[in-house]
Amino acid sequence: MPRISILRSRVLGFPGRMAAAREPQLVQPPKGTRDFKPEQMMVRKRVFGIVSKVFEQHGAVSLDTPVFELRETLTGKYGEDSKLIYNLEDQGGQLLSLRYDLTVPFARYLASNKVTSMKRYQIGKVYRRDNPSRGRYREFYQCDFDIAGQFPAMIADAEVIKVVVELLDSLDVGDYQVKVNHRKLLDLVLASCGVPEDKFKSICSAIDKLDKSPWDKVRTEMVEEKGLSPEVADKVGEQVSKKGNATDMLAYLNAYLGESQNATEVLEGMETLFGFLEAGNCLHRVVFDLSLARGLDYYTGVIFEAVFTGSTQVGSIAAGGRYDNLVSMFGGKEVPVVGLSLGIERVLLILEEREKANKVARTKETQVLILYLGKNMHKQAFRLASELWAASLNVEFDAIATSKLKNKLDMAGKSFIPFVVVVGEDEEKKGVVQLKEIVVKKSQEEENKQKEEIPRNELAKTILSRLQK
Amino acid sequence: MPRISILRSRVLGFPGRMAAAREPQLVQPPKGTRDFKPEQMMVRKRVFGIVSKVFEQHGAVSLDTPVFELRETLTGKYGEDSKLIYNLEDQGGQLLSLRYDLTVPFARYLASNKVTSMKRYQIGKVYRRDNPSRGRYREFYQCDFDIAGQFPAMIADAEVIKVVVELLDSLDVGDYQVKVNHRKLLDLVLASCGVPEDKFKSICSAIDKLDKSPWDKVRTEMVEEKGLSPEVADKVGEQVSKKGNATDMLAYLNAYLGESQNATEVLEGMETLFGFLEAGNCLHRVVFDLSLARGLDYYTGVIFEAVFTGSTQVGSIAAGGRYDNLVSMFGGKEVPVVGLSLGIERVLLILEEREKANKVARTKETQVLILYLGKNMHKQAFRLASELWAASLNVEFDAIATSKLKNKLDMAGKSFIPFVVVVGEDEEKKGVVQLKEIVVKKSQEEENKQKEEIPRNELAKTILSRLQK
Numbered sequence: 001m002p003r004i005s006i007l008r009s010r011v012l013g014f015p016g017r018m019a020a021a022r023e024p025q026l027v028q029p030p031k032g033t034r035d036f037k038p039e040q041m042m043v044r045k046r047v048f049g050i051v052s053k054v055f056e057q058h059g060a061v062s063l064d065t066p067v068f069e070l071r072e073t074l075t076g077k078y079g080e081d082s083k084l085i086y087n088l089e090d091q092g093g094q095l096l097s098l099r100y101d102l103t104v105p106f107a108r109y110l111a112s113n114k115v116t117s118m119k120r121y122q123i124g125k126v127y128r129r130d131n132p133s134r135g136r137y138r139e140f141y142q143c144d145f146d147i148a149g150q151f152p153a154m155i156a157d158a159e160v161i162k163v164v165v166e167l168l169d170s171l172d173v174g175d176y177q178v179k180v181n182h183r184k185l186l187d188l189v190l191a192s193c194g195v196p197e198d199k200f201k202s203i204c205s206a207i208d209k210l211d212k213s214p215w216d217k218v219r220t221e222m223v224e225e226k227g228l229s230p231e232v233a234d235k236v237g238e239q240v241s242k243k244g245n246a247t248d249m250l251a252y253l254n255a256y257l258g259e260s261q262n263a264t265e266v267l268e269g270m271e272t273l274f275g276f277l278e279a280g281n282c283l284h285r286v287v288f289d290l291s292l293a294r295g296l297d298y299y300t301g302v303i304f305e306a307v308f309t310g311s312t313q314v315g316s317i318a319a320g321g322r323y324d325n326l327v328s329m330f331g332g333k334e335v336p337v338v339g340l341s342l343g344i345e346r347v348l349l350i351l352e353e354r355e356k357a358n359k360v361a362r363t364k365e366t367q368v369l370i371l372y373l374g375k376n377m378h379k380q381a382f383r384l385a386s387e388l389w390a391a392s393l394n395v396e397f398d399a400i401a402t403s404k405l406k407n408k409l410d411m412a413g414k415s416f417i418p419f420v421v422v423v424g425e426d427e428e429k430k431g432v433v434q435l436k437e438i439v440v441k442k443s444q445e446e447e448n449k450q451k452e453e454i455p456r457n458e459l460a461k462t463i464l465s466r467l468q469k
Numbered sequence: 470m471p472r473i474s475i476l477r478s479r480v481l482g483f484p485g486r487m488a489a490a491r492e493p494q495l496v497q498p499p500k501g502t503r504d505f506k507p508e509q510m511m512v513r514k515r516v517f518g519i520v521s522k523v524f525e526q527h528g529a530v531s532l533d534t535p536v537f538e539l540r541e542t543l544t545g546k547y548g549e550d551s552k553l554i555y556n557l558e559d560q561g562g563q564l565l566s567l568r569y570d571l572t573v574p575f576a577r578y579l580a581s582n583k584v585t586s587m588k589r590y591q592i593g594k595v596y597r598r599d600n601p602s603r604g605r606y607r608e609f610y611q612c613d614f615d616i617a618g619q620f621p622a623m624i625a626d627a628e629v630i631k632v633v634v635e636l637l638d639s640l641d642v643g644d645y646q647v648k649v650n651h652r653k654l655l656d657l658v659l660a661s662c663g664v665p666e667d668k669f670k671s672i673c674s675a676i677d678k679l680d681k682s683p684w685d686k687v688r689t690e691m692v693e694e695k696g697l698s699p700e701v702a703d704k705v706g707e708q709v710s711k712k713g714n715a716t717d718m719l720a721y722l723n724a725y726l727g728e729s730q731n732a733t734e735v736l737e738g739m740e741t742l743f744g745f746l747e748a749g750n751c752l753h754r755v756v757f758d759l760s761l762a763r764g765l766d767y768y769t770g771v772i773f774e775a776v777f778t779g780s781t782q783v784g785s786i787a788a789g790g791r792y793d794n795l796v797s798m799f800g801g802k803e804v805p806v807v808g809l810s811l812g813i814e815r816v817l818l819i820l821e822e823r824e825k826a827n828k829v830a831r832t833k834e835t836q837v838l839i840l841y842l843g844k845n846m847h848k849q850a851f852r853l854a855s856e857l858w859a860a861s862l863n864v865e866f867d868a869i870a871t872s873k874l875k876n877k878l879d880m881a882g883k884s885f886i887p888f889v890v891v892v893g894e895d896e897e898k899k900g901v902v903q904l905k906e907i908v909v910k911k912s913q914e915e916e917n918k919q920k921e922e923i924p925r926n927e928l929a930k931t932i933l934s935r936l937q938k
Binding site: 025026027028029030031033034035036037038041042044045056057058059060061062063064065066067068069070072073086087088089090091093094096098108109111112113114120125127129139152155158159162166275276279280281282330331332363364365366375378379380382383385386389390392393394395396399 | 494495496497498499500502503504505506507510511513514525526527528529530531532533534535536537538539541542555556557558559560562563565567577578580581582583589594596598608621624627628631635744745748749750751799800801832833834835844847848849851852854855858859861862863864865868
């Protein structure tokens with residue numbers, strides 16, 4: 001009893017606590033989403049620039065689709081993951097959902113516009129009601145590149161895998177390999193183990209979990225949930241453990257699957273693919289891996305997934321494959337498509353960390369800081385700034401007391417602003433300015449490299465010519 | 470009766486109609502939304518580049534916020550237009566809505582992160598369940614620039630209006646003017662006409678309709694819906710018809726409003742603003758217009774709106790103002806902010822039309838088209854393409870029958886591809902390629918400027934050096 005009254009008096013009596021309790025709670029962005037701050041935006045802009053450049057190197061055009069689609073467009077495309085789709089409220093009119101990836105909207109676009117041949121890229125946010133506690137975001141960027149149309153066997157598939165390799169090399173995020181497999185090959189292997197055809201998809205989606213779960217657990221799922229006999233499950237387990245380089249795996253599979261027409265067709269296709277990848281100088285990044293299954297229902301041919309192999313980073317970083325039946329699901333002709341999706345968030349995380357470590361946190365592009373000495377000189381500062389803006393320079397300005405000059409110069413150095421223009425009463429009368437060039441040293445301290453008097457009407461020209469050097 | 474049977478037999482009997490009925494309907498994007506096609510994306514990329522450049526010239530940092538916010542964040546910010554907000558379905562967890570503009574998310578960001586000073590820009594899509602039949606889209610881009618923080622009176626307001634002028638001049642979309650007014654001035658004018666203080670907001674929102682509705686209709690709304698006496702309404706009508714240049718309007722208002730302290734403060738503020746705009750060389754674009762009211766509730770000071778004055782284009786193209794109380798609504802300190810929002814869709818429409826008229830519909834960045842003569846030469850073409858990709862060139866490739874060469878050269882010309890590399894059996898053996906430089910004439914026909922034999926290992930270097938010229 002006495003304890004309670006003490007507690008109560010504490011809660012009611014401490015002015016500090018009361019003040020804290022009165023402070024209103026700050027509104028935050030929704031669970032699983034983030035604001036991207038200026039220093040993150042700088043990294044993002046640079047990375048999206050690199051990614052777009054690679055896509056454009058391959059002749060891709062850019063496309064943008066709405067952030068939501070008709071709900072029926074997304075229905076039945078994502079298997080078990082459909083429960084993660086965000087629906088919009090029924091406010092009258094059409095039923096809508098936020099896009100879950102960029103692949104289905106692209107297929108819908110091809111159908112809507114009766115396009116049968118297109119190489120396109122799209123960089124945009126997608127939405128999944130996933131569990132944020134697993135480190136996953138509910139709003140995140142994907143970068144997609146797809147080749148739609150009829151082409152000679154495997155040439156588009158090879159180009160897409162080449163693009164994955166170029167992306168990961170350009171982004172320079174660490175060691176990786178590209179696992180490659182073929183949906184029809186997986187079916188043949190499953191058949192050879194005695195898996196009935198009607199269980200192919202469900203067994204595939206169990207195999208897909210092998211990168212996160214141990215074999216024992218996946219085996220239990222196959223036997224207890226999906227009704228495979230233990231013997232068949234063990235055979236499947238043995239086969240999907242096979243992986244290696246193209247030559248060895250082709251030799252193994254030719255021997256293992258024998259000479260059925262289906263097997264020969266698929267294996268010849270893979271040989272053609274590896275031939276292209278060798279010609280494209282990227283075969284050394286490829287591992288032929290029979291455990292690669294890819295969860296999504298719509299794949300029909302080659303599938304692939306790029307994974308980190310370094311010690312610090314784990315998991316998938318890009319993935320994709322061939323989906324030849326998706327476009328016709330939207331009422332159009334069948335249009336064969338093969339494509340990739342780069343999961344850029346993990347790449348961005350790595351690069352943001354690296355920039356932070358380098359203390360290179362430039363967040364803006366300002367080239368000139370104008371400082372007028374004298375607190376009431378804003379109009380003069382604004383006039384001079386306007387002259388430099390008109391010369392296409394990036395300019396900030398301020399009117400300050402002389403005592404604040406040192407602070408402002410420090411700020412310029414930390415913000416990577418290369419030029420500071422100082423104007424006092426004397427300079428204003430004489431029609432000149434003081435120009436200082438800031439040199440940023442690695443320690444983030446700055447020094448005045450130069451302090452020169454420049455005629456005001458030559459200022460823009462002087463700065464522009466020095467920036468060009 | 471006979472008519473009915475004829476009609477029925479027509480519907481059932483016409484094979485043409487039946488075929489049309491059997492053809493599955495193509496899925497389209499949701500009502501009020503669009504796919505942005507490659508030729509539109511090229512214009513958009515260029516325009517967003519120009520807009521970002523202007524924002525960065527003023528030292529703004531870039532920010533991105535989630536496409537949805539907590540529903541409570543948007544509640545009570547948009548007055549009558551709140552009914553246009555898209556809500557997400559309640560699927561468990563937080564209640565969410567799609568963002569309606571970029572201003573409220575920015576204010577929420579400042580509060581969430583306790584930021585009290587920031588100059589930021591954001592280019593992003595916003596969502597409004599408006600009536601698409603009025604030519605409005607439900608998903609469209611806005612480009613926002615805002616200055617948050619304590620600064621000497623009117624300097625930030627002036628910079629924001631300067632940015633509007635720079636944007637519209639850089640985009641070169643036609644004649645325009647920037648209407649400027651002040652919320653507090655409008656209140657003083659309403660008071661002087663005898664409008665009771667509790668009707669200021671509702672009368673403001675009636676005045677806001679003057680750019681679309683004639684005075685008679687607005688007057689009826691004031692009298693019949695909002696309970697103003699006809700005499701007061703007529704006085705308001707007389708005052709809000711006043712507009713003109715800064716000097717004349719200040720003289721008029723000084724005389725009309727007299728020397729109350731409130732009036733003197735607001736008018737001195739406007740004088741300071743116009744002084745800055747004169748120093749910034751943009752006062753000639755400004756009209757002081759007492760009919761400008763701006764519909765949104767959150768404005769507290771200077772308000773402005775840029776409108777086309779040319780004959781072909783009408784309506785608002787950029788707008789904004791000062792909102793000093795919005796941030797504190799999210800539980801943070803009061804942070805004064807002034808900002809602009811550029812309604813980029815109309816600008817894009819104008820520029821897309823212009824590009825179409827110029828027949829400049831470049832949609833991709835390809836620099837080199839590789840053509841191997843011989844239908845089975847894809848591997849060789851892929852190898853050569855890979856060599857050029859490695860040299861950072863933008864390359865497409867194909868293996869074709871000789872008979873198709875003319876077609877492909879035409880295509881290169883139409884796609885603005887400057888170089889075509891042709892390789893036949895002879896060239897492959899000799900280790901050379903044929904290099905053609907395509908010159909695009911205005912008629913969109915191409916000619917072969919040159920056809921040279923180049924050693925294969927000098928190809929990348931040769932093309933790179935010519936592109937630099």
